Amino acid sequence: MLRVTQTKNTLLDGATIDSQLYTTPQDCEDFFESIEKPTTVVAAPRPTFIRVGVLTTVRGSAYMEYGNTKVMAIVAPPRELIRSNVRRVNMGVINCYVNFAAFASDDLEAVPEREKHLSSMLTKALQPLVCRNEFVNFQLDIRVLILDDDGCLLSTAINCCGVALIECGISTYDLITASTACIYRDHVFVNPTAKVEELLWQHRAGNALLGSSSKSKEEKEEQKDVQQHGLLIIASMETFEQLAQCQQCGYLKPETYVQLLDFTLEINKSLRQLIKRVLTERVKEQHVLDMREKQLEHQEDQRLAAIIEKLQQQGLHEFIQSNIKEDPYTAK
Amino acid sequence: MTEAIKHAVADSTGNNEDNIIICLPGERLCRVEDNIIVGDGTYEQGGYIYASKSGIVNIDESTETCQVVSVHKPGFHLTIPATGDIVTARVLVTTPKFAKCAIFSVRNVLLESSYRGLLRKEDVRETEKDRVDIYKSFKPGDIILARVINQMEQSFTLSTAEAELGVVVAYASDIRKNRIPMVPIGWAEMQCPKTTIKEPRKVAKVLPESSIKSNRT
Numbered sequence A: 001m002l003r004v005t006q007t008k009n010t011l012l013d014g015a016t017i018d019s020q021l022y023t024t025p026q027d028c029e030d031f032f033e034s035i036e037k038p039t040t041v042v043a044a045p046r047p048t049f050i051r052v053g054v055l056t057t058v059r060g061s062a063y064m065e066y067g068n069t070k071v072m073a074i075v076a077p078p079r080e081l082i083r084s085n086v087r088r089v090n091m092g093v094i095n096c097y098v099n100f101a102a103f104a105s106d107d108l109e110a111v112p113e114r115e116k117h118l119s120s121m122l123t124k125a126l127q128p129l130v131c132r133n134e135f136v137n138f139q140l141d142i143r144v145l146i147l148d149d150d151g152c153l154l155s156t157a158i159n160c161c162g163v164a165l166i167e168c169g170i171s172t173y174d175l176i177t178a179s180t181a182c183i184y185r186d187h188v189f190v191n192p193t194a195k196v197e198e199l200l201w202q203h204r205a206g207n208a209l210l211g212s213s214s215k216s217k218e219e220k221e222e223q224k225d226v227q228q229h230g231l232l233i234i235a236s237m238e239t240f241e242q243l244a245q246c247q248q249c250g251y252l253k254p255e256t257y258v259q260l261l262d263f264t265l266e267i268n269k270s271l272r273q274l275i276k277r278v279l280t281e282r283v284k285e286q287h288v289l290d291m292r293e294k295q296l297e298h299q300e301d302q303r304l305a306a307i308i309e310k311l312q313q314q315g316l317h318e319f320i321q322s323n324i325k326e327d328p329y330t331a332k
Numbered sequence B: 001m002t003e004a005i006k007h008a009v010a011d012s013t014g015n016n017e018d019n020i021i022i023c024l025p026g027e028r029l030c031r032v033e034d035n036i037i038v039g040d041g042t043y044e045q046g047g048y049i050y051a052s053k054s055g056i057v058n059i060d061e062s063t064e065t066c067q068v069v070s071v072h073k074p075g076f077h078l079t080i081p082a083t084g085d086i087v088t089a090r091v092l093v094t095t096p097k098f099a100k101c102a103i104f105s106v107r108n109v110l111l112e113s114s115y116r117g118l119l120r121k122e123d124v125r126e127t128e129k130d131r132v133d134i135y136k137s138f139k140p141g142d143i144i145l146a147r148v149i150n151q152m153e154q155s156f157t158l159s160t161a162e163a164e165l166g167v168v169v170a171y172a173s174d175i176r177k178n179r180i181p182m183v184p185i186g187w188a189e190m191q192c193p194k195t196t197i198k199e200p201r202k203v204a205k206v207l208p209e210s211s212i213k214s215n216r217t
Helices: A029-034 A108-126 A153-168 A194-201 A217-222 A254-313 A316-326 B002-013 B209-216
Strands: A006-008 A016-018 A048-052 A060-066 A069-075 A093-100 A138-148 A177-184 A187-190 A229-237 A242-251 B028-031 B036-038 B042-045 B048-051 B055-060 B067-072 B086-094 B098-106 B109-120 B143-151 B156-159 B166-169 B183-186 B189-191 B198-200
Touching: A048 A153, A048 A254, A060 A153, A069 A153, A093 A108, A108 A138, A108 A153, A108 A242, A138 A153, A153 A177, A153 A229, A153 A242, A153 A254, A177 A194, A177 A242, A177 A254, A187 A254, A194 A229, A229 A254, A254 B055, B036 B042, B042 B067, B086 B109, B086 B156, B098 B156, B109 B143
Parallel strands: A093 A138, B036 B067, B109 B156
Antiparallel strands: A006 A016, A048 A060, A060 A069, A069 A138, A177 A187, A177 A229, A229 A242, B028 B048, B042 B048, B055 B067, B086 B098, B086 B143, B098 B109, B143 B156, B143 B166, B183 B189, B189 B198
């Protein structure tokens, strides 16, 4: 039986609030049972794979696997703002487009809404990262394709975009890393899987059902210590110890909040190490390629210089004759 | 001084192979001092210079009084026309007051997509600005060299008010199908070698690359 006690609040002037706003719904019970519950909290990222420059047709691209979550990010060079959407700002505009691959999600009806939500969250996360003063009156398009969804979508997308931006050569103030942590009935889930996220997503509006045990008034008093459930996504930039984005849903006590924050920051730190290593390798790789190209150019220059010198020394006719002999096509 | 920077960066990143310093965005490079200039790929914050790109730290000590700290990113390098850059553009539309252009190359870098440029009548020539006629200076389809003087909301403002700037490649208006570029025969005239038609243009005095380099330094 449902029972909602409505308390009168003088401040609200006759309006009522639901006193049992943050209790956990009953119908999630079975679902919760089926989830694997971690015994200890290990603040470490999932097995991660990052590859920079996966696409040759686009300048800045990155592919990232975070456990089973697979995400690809593409950054195109800044484009000019189109007249219609000019806003009078002295900053570049960042547009993020998140798309689910057709096979990534079972629930096709929810896809457009999630895409929209992720896009706007991603834009907000990347805005403090990019040196937007460097391309005033330009817009930067960032596209994200989600190939597989197993939780931590937003944080993985942020990580991936951060790498892709740097690969594209767009000035950024720092490296950005993000991670997700959540709590449900005293179980802390670090890097929650899609199932756990779905469970928490059902509570997002706070209009949860009453718990089964709150039938009498005395019991209700005990129930003051309501079970916490909440999700926290933190994107951080470590050089200046800034949080680029903090997204939270559910009901969390301040102490729990701090605890979860510490977990996410810990993960961010180790992810940062990984991203640093990947990018440093990339720079070295590119540097070697650059040097080789330079060397080839230099050789070509030398060859041409030798030919010109030869040409000046010998007569023209003689030079042409000697060159024809060297030509592989005439040799055939 | 620079030795100290090198040492500090090498310590923090741990890569000192081949005497190159690799840095990533957000890495602190050195302290801000009077004789240190913040170069490309870096920014200043709280009295220190930080890298804003991934790449190789480059300390330019060519001038005695100051050092330029910059970060060079190997591989693809993003280029956006900046104020003072020489750009190559194609004239799209001419009106009595201005010519619209599409910038397709900055310095010696070919751009991926073209940017809009606007060349106003007053910026065509250095002298006798009031006598300038856009129709007698440019025709749609001409390739021009210009300098970026400003970045407006919609486009870059260009200027050809230098002897070295102006039309480089142009085709006579009636013989377009043959695609034979005209030959400059003066600072304000070009001639088609086939039909000997003369057309007025604001001709650029194109110099070899070597002489431009010596001018700059």
